Amino acid sequence: MDRAVDKIPRPRDVLEARILQHAVEAFAETGYAGSALANIAERAGLSKQNLLYYFPTKQILYQRVLDQVLDHWLERMQVLADATQDPVQLLRNYIHAKLRFSREHPQASRVYAMEVISGAPIYGNSIRDKVVPLLQKDIAVFESWIAQGKIAPINTTHLMFAIWAMTQSYADFSTQMSLVLGHAPLNEQDFVEAEKLIVEIVVARMMAH
Amino acid sequence: MDRAVDKIPRPRDVLEARILQHAVEAFAETGYAGSALANIAERAGLSKQNLLYYFPTKQILYQRVLDQVLDHWLERMQVLADATQDPVQLLRNYIHAKLRFSREHPQASRVYAMEVISGAPIYGNSIRDKVVPLLQKDIAVFESWIAQGKIAPINTTHLMFAIWAMTQSYADFSTQMSLVLGHAPLNEQDFVEAEKLIVEIVVARMMAH
DNA sequence: GTCTATATCGCGATAGAC
């Protein structure tokens, strides 16, 4: 019976969600050490002391932020699991999904990127346990396609790195891209062009013989 | 006459260089706000107060670090300027040079990446004045190749973004790559495989008709 | 759960002797 009640969002849940949302923004803009709890609390509309009631330490808040980022991302990246479609279409869907995430949640991508660039001092264990197995699963899918002769042989691990890098960069390096393109922020057309190019160069190699 | 004397590295120059070197490492590991001057000074073997004699403020030190990173990088990236070679070989050289930089100076790449991801709050003007013109010049080279019918038509700007992202990621995301590959740090063979794949997928598209 | 008040600390930066 308690379970039934738990399904209704209590004030605590919505408040925690609001704090987490503003924490993502802050960490993306100024990093872990550069973000002040007082500033995050102010954005979320409560006192710093009150924020510490919900998240006892800064590090716990940070880990919860990354948990949410990762859960959200992993949920959206299950595209390759659908084995009913052909490789090219699956890869299109995969690139599309990853680019959409970069467009719709750039701050989430940036917080994760900064953690990895810093050597993942806090979140390394979770990356090893949650992200790496998923990447390896996707790499295994590529391998099976090659074994079945559906695509040309290729180094699947580095292909995955390449796809990851190209899609991720439209969130992480959007500042630099905007300076090159002459407008900010990146718009829908930029992402359409990006997807077109990434799909093209990846598919061109996959179909090569 | 004074000039002749200046060519001999004075103690000040070598000390500043040593400080900058350790500052790059610190900023790459913990970011701007997360790095303490006392820690950088300790790495370099002098007192915090003494460090502040050479670099009056933390921000000045940080900008000098980025200046050095960029100068070094721009110097190495003049590959496309050589118009005597054919496009494919030039592009190979370009990718090779950028990957070498990621391998030999990963910390430099990471400091720059974190600054860009954060929205370039401190170094944005320098990026606009020094990096963007260079990228646009390289993009113009691609355009000329297309105009001359040497390579297949393609969105050159996003092709540049793609090459940048793929090569850059071998410095910035090496922590995650090491977890996937099962060994750290990345070794020479990893970079050979990376270069092979990046060249393949880019060239495959360039030669497509 | 939210508030006021405060403890405790590390940081960047400065002053001044030598």
Place this chain on the structure above:
DNA sequence: GTCTATCGCGATATAGAC
């Protein structure tokens, strides 16, 4: 140029009233 000493600030975190 290097040293000792210290200022002033902002940070995380805690204590306790309501």
